Amino acid sequence: MRPEEAAALLREKDRILLVTHRNPDGDTMGSAAALCSGLRRLGKTAWLYPNPQVIAKLLPFVAPFYAPEDFEPGFIVSVDVATEKMFAEGYAGNVDFAIDHHPSNSRYAPLDCICGDRAACGEIVLEILKGLCGGVTKEEADLLYIALSTDCGCFQYGNTDAAALRHAAELVEAGADNARLNQLFFRKVSAARIQLEGLIYNSMSFYHDGKVVVALVTDEMLRQAHATEDDCDDLAGLAGRAECGEVSITIRDYPGGHSKVSVRSGESFDSCALCARFGGGGHKMAAGCNLPVPPLEAREILLKTIDEVLA
């Protein structure tokens, strides 16, 4: 159904639980919390599934909506969840209504509002809230700005279309503090992350006239930078910054002397085919695999294979 119809449906429901996906990002959490806030403005009982994996930066925005343990929902709505595998335990088969922007949504819910052409699920929730409440509050605008901006890399990613920019403008007009939120989610990082990025940048080596870039992320580097897993978000994207690179490979220590490999590429190289040779997989432009050797050896093996592929 369309967002206006979703608004009409939700108006008839109460005791609503909003469910987010595993490894939750800004879009699933921000969208669900904004919808929760809008439903409460209509006098409804609405809570957010207390997703335990939420990152520290997001927690203060969503924690006030986390459901108490004894909440018995009457209607379960998933937000930004493409497949049932993406749920935490317990929700597969139990969702009444799915709101999502993934074209690949597996249609697991009896009712759904899937808009596959939206950059972020937050854009769908914005439309629903306009139908439901006639607009959004400043708090909801902040939550939806987090949703939209994080899913399109602060309007840098290729999914940023005119509609996404227009929706962002609407949210800023509704009071979203985009300057502060951009600082928090895009500009500022921990001192440990800065040190770690420095070590990773200086670990990078370039092959095939710079077309192939390999970055290393070792446990020793994490120790040296005093970095924790919280500082390791999207490390595989760093090697992709090199303008000469067509294939970027990030190799990270994996327990037991193994290596976890992430490959990113342009259209001209099949990352998935490379990773498939080592039992991995993924997409043409982003894939991964594990190798049963430490990072430096993994680099040698991968470079030999790339030599063959490019020959």
Next chain:
Amino acid sequence: MRPEEAAALLREKDRILLVTHRNPDGDTMGSAAALCSGLRRLGKTAWLYPNPQVIAKLLPFVAPFYAPEDFEPGFIVSVDVATEKMFAEGYAGNVDFAIDHHPSNSRYAPLDCICGDRAACGEIVLEILKGLCGGVTKEEADLLYIALSTDCGCFQYGNTDAAALRHAAELVEAGADNARLNQLFFRKVSAARIQLEGLIYNSMSFYHDGKVVVALVTDEMLRQAHATEDDCDDLAGLAGRAECGEVSITIRDYPGGHSKVSVRSGESFDSCALCARFGGGGHKMAAGCNLPVPPLEAREILLKTIDEVLA
């Protein structure tokens, strides 16, 4: 005058030269080139001042509009130039019409269109081109997207308001290839820049519980990274990424064993007052000075002074 009036004025003129500012950025070059293109669509002779300082990434977009040596302009228009000091030699006193978004514009031109509330000059040129030609071509949309996005840090900076986002949406609808342009201007950097950033990140030291961050940029680091001046854009911004930091200082080798110091801060610290102690100046949140000692010694001197200021 307002952009619609500027369009009416320009419709009456011919043999137009568009002039940009020293150390030209995407806004001055992209805005001027887009306006040049629009004027030509009306059958006018229009050229861009061949700004010799333009960065390599911008050149292919603007070079086709560069004036031949023998061009004799009949009407000189400055674009995004706040004061006459910002001109290359020869234009001070000779500009007929100024288009600008700096509220501090010194009103050096007999005619002007100053909209001080715009994030980028490109937004004013977009309005002028709508008045002049009824809209923009795909090429003009690309040029104005470069202008707007570079001046607001791809919509991350605090100057990004709802109007800027809405204008970006208009440009994408008009054909601006935002995905490609974002890659070129924000995402991709040279291998040398990556290496240099790595060295700078690992040079950073933290004081006063991390509130004060100091980064070093030495000639030796540039050599080690094979970096040239082209790789040194906005290095003073790197130290500002630390989330704990309230004052970030970047100290760079300056010929003759001296140091060039850039200070950035939040509202709580007066960067200008610090730099003024050493004969420098600037704004409260961004200032600079030179010290007649090498970077490591400059760091000691600055830290002592900050100890006094914070005490």
